[in-house]
Amino acid sequence: MSNTPSSTLLNTRFVRRLGPHHFAHLRACAEGLAIADCARRYLGVEHGHEAITAHRQAVDAVRAVARRRGESAWRLVGLTIRTQAGSARPDLDEFAAAQGLEAFSESEVVKLYAEAFAADRKTARSQRLRERQLALLRRLEGLAAETPQPGDLVAGWFDGVLAAKLVTAGILTLGDLNARVSAGGRWFASLPAVGVAKARGIERHLATLLPRDVQPPRLLFALSRAPALFDAPSPSGASGARAASPSGERVLDDRSQAALARSLLDAGSDLEAVQRWIQARAGSLATATLYRREAHRLLLWLQYERGENGRGATLAQMGVAECSAFMAFLQHIPPRWISRVRAAPGQPGWAPFRGQLSHRSCRQSITIIASLFAWLQSARYLAANPWVLVNQATGDDPGHKMLDTKALSEAAMAEVLRFIDAQAPSPSRARMRFIVRFVEAVGLRSAELLSARLGDLRMEPEGWVMQVHGKGAKNRIAAVPGQALHALEDYLLARGLGSIQAAAPSAPLLAATQDAMAPIGYQALYEHVRGWLAKAVRASSLPANERDRLAGATTHWLRHTFGTRAIARQVPLDVIQAQMGHASIQTTTAIYGRAPIRRRVDELGKAFG
Structure with a gap:
């Protein structure tokens, strides 16, 4: 960028969306700091000539906001207000003694003092003006500053030239960039004219935009690094040149261009279309991660396994034959597509799969891809959906034991x-005991437990209940029986919050061990529960076969424990369905339906016993 012609630089957009960092930059400049230093710290601009342009664009954007808001003092934005440093002022007595004014009255001395230090009045006026300037910036920030989100396009938060490089490399959103940076190594290798120093600047600016606690998890792989991912050549002998472009995106053919002309999407490539689908359809971060993984696997397969002359294929070029071939591919993953080591995308030994897919994972992948095509056809990005012509049924897994459930038996519990009770008292022990007893009695999902607050529980005429925000962003009411209430009361006391009625409604049901009011994340819950259960199982006197079965028990096993326990205690299936938030009673029956089986055994026993 240092050799960029001035005309090009003037046309470069450094400011498209206003964020808190723009206002922090302007406040720092207002305090008298150098524009170049402020731009480097807050705007991610490294070069001085770029800093001046970025500063002017930030000033223009904020002034425009001020004018639209009817702020009469909008000219204060970006105004350089200088104050005179001057020397220290003497006090009044020192001034009178130094000037030989002992015979003058106090009022006369004060008047002469003010005249002698008239320049300080200008300093005071400048200071008041600066305070007005800072107050205006704070007020405008509250009105106009947007908080950057992982799903935001990079073009909104990086300058135009750099954003174009990122998009060309397949990095469309801040979340994509964060995932690439999180992968480590030379993540910037596919960016033209970006070296180590520029990459570190990008990383610093990204950290300013996205605080670490809101960044999404790392992508499982980055499509733009696809040409360097595989050590083994493709069956046709083609090398990494199979990709149609360095970014891994397909150049659209005539058929694709015709569909795109009628498309409802703002997408110029398959990768962008997939991103639009994820943004529109994924209801949670976990779902978005799952969708991204399956879609990128398909795009890589099209790039390396299909097409002619080493150019790969596009989504629009998939027909019935390609759908059937991809299904067969998922059921028998070639060895070169399986990672040999735990490597990040682009590193030696990495591949899109960690092993052969289970029957369930294969079926899930096909379902997700079919839904992607249905959505793209509805959006008119694709002219047709070949998956509706393919038998997507994979049948049942012959190795699945239908009556086996991932639940803890009464003895195991x-x-x-x-x-747990044998361990020394600690915040960790108190939390684990609560999780076990509460989830066993209420049957919540992990995500539901993590998002719950104490205010979600209330006493109704029917008894204690809690409102749950569950799967599919649906709300439901779950009963909270006595076992769960007692476990919660004990846990709140251990956290020093008192009773259910006395504790703050904003308190999370699950809290960090160091802070009674701080919630925890999914990974912390998963590792906490799995670690405790593994230790408990190893120390138990359970039979060896049951210890082996429980070796991988997780939080979700406690939810299944609720279902199996409820069935064993003859709770009606419709009650279990409503409590667990299943969309249909068939789901409940399929997982926990021992009651119909018992009736079938009894009736047939009467006839043929």
Whole structure:
């Protein structure tokens, strides 16, 4: 960028969306700091000539906001207000003694003093003007500053030239950039004219935009690095040149261009279309991660396994044959597509799969891809959906034991509780005991437990209930029986919050061990529960086969424990369905339906016993 012609630089857009960092930059400049230093710190602009342009664009954008808001003092934005440093002023007595004014009255001395230091009045006026300037910036920030989000396009938060490089490399959003940076190594290798120093500047600016606690998890792989991912050549002998462009995006053919002309999407490539689908359809970060993984696997397969002359294929070029071939591919993953080591995307040994897919994972992948094509056809990005012509049924997994559930037996639960109670009192032990007893009695999902607050519980004429924001962003009411209430009361006391009625409604049901009011994340919950259960199982007197079965028990096993326990205690299936938030009773029956089986055994026993 240092050799960019001045005309090009003037046309470069450094400011498209106003964020808190723009206002921080202007406040720092107002305090008298150098524009270049402020731009480097807050705007991610490294070169001085770029800093001046970026500063002017920020000033223009904020002034425009001020004018639209009817701020009469909009000219204060970006105004350089200088104050005279001057020397220290003497006090009044020192001034009178130094000037030989002892015989003058106090009022006369004060008047002469003010005249002698008239320049300080200008300093005071400048200071008041600066305070008005800072107050205006703070007020405008509250009105206009946007908080950058992982799903925001990079073009909104980086200058035009750099954003174009990122998009060309397949990095469309801040979340994509964060995932690439999080992968480590020379993540910037595919960006033209970006070296180590420029990359570190990008990383610093990204950290300013996205605080670490809101960044999405790392992508499983980055499509733009696809040409360097595989050590083994493709079956046709083609090398990484199979990609149609360095970014891994397809150049649209005539058929694709015709569909795009009627498209409802603002997408110029398959990769962009997939991103639009994820943004529109994924209801949670976990779902978005799953969708991205499956779609990128398909795009990589099209790039390396299909097409002619080493150019790969596009989504629009998929027909019935390609759908069938991809299904067969998922059921028998070639060895070169399986990672040999735990490597980040682009590193030696990395591949899109960690092993052969289970029957369930294969079926899930096909379902997701079919829904992608249906959505793209509805959006008129694709002219047709070949998946509707393909038999997507994969049948049932012959190895699945239908009556086996991932649940803790009564004996196993007793051993787990015995182990927990035998440990020294600690915040970790109190939290684990609450999780076990509460989830066993209420049947919440992990995400539901993590998002719950104490204010979600209330006493109704029917008894204690809690409102749950569950799967599919649906609300439901779950009953909270006595076992769960007692566990919660004990946990709140251990956290020093008092009773359910006395504790703050904003308190999370699950809290960090160091802070009673701080919630925890999914990874922390997963590792916490799995670690405790593994230790409890190893220390138990359970039979060896049951210890082996429980070796990988997680939080979700406690939800299944609720379902199996409720069935064993003859709770009606419709009650279990409503409590667990299943969309249909068929789901409940499929997982926990021992009652119909018992009736079938009894009736047939009467006839043929």
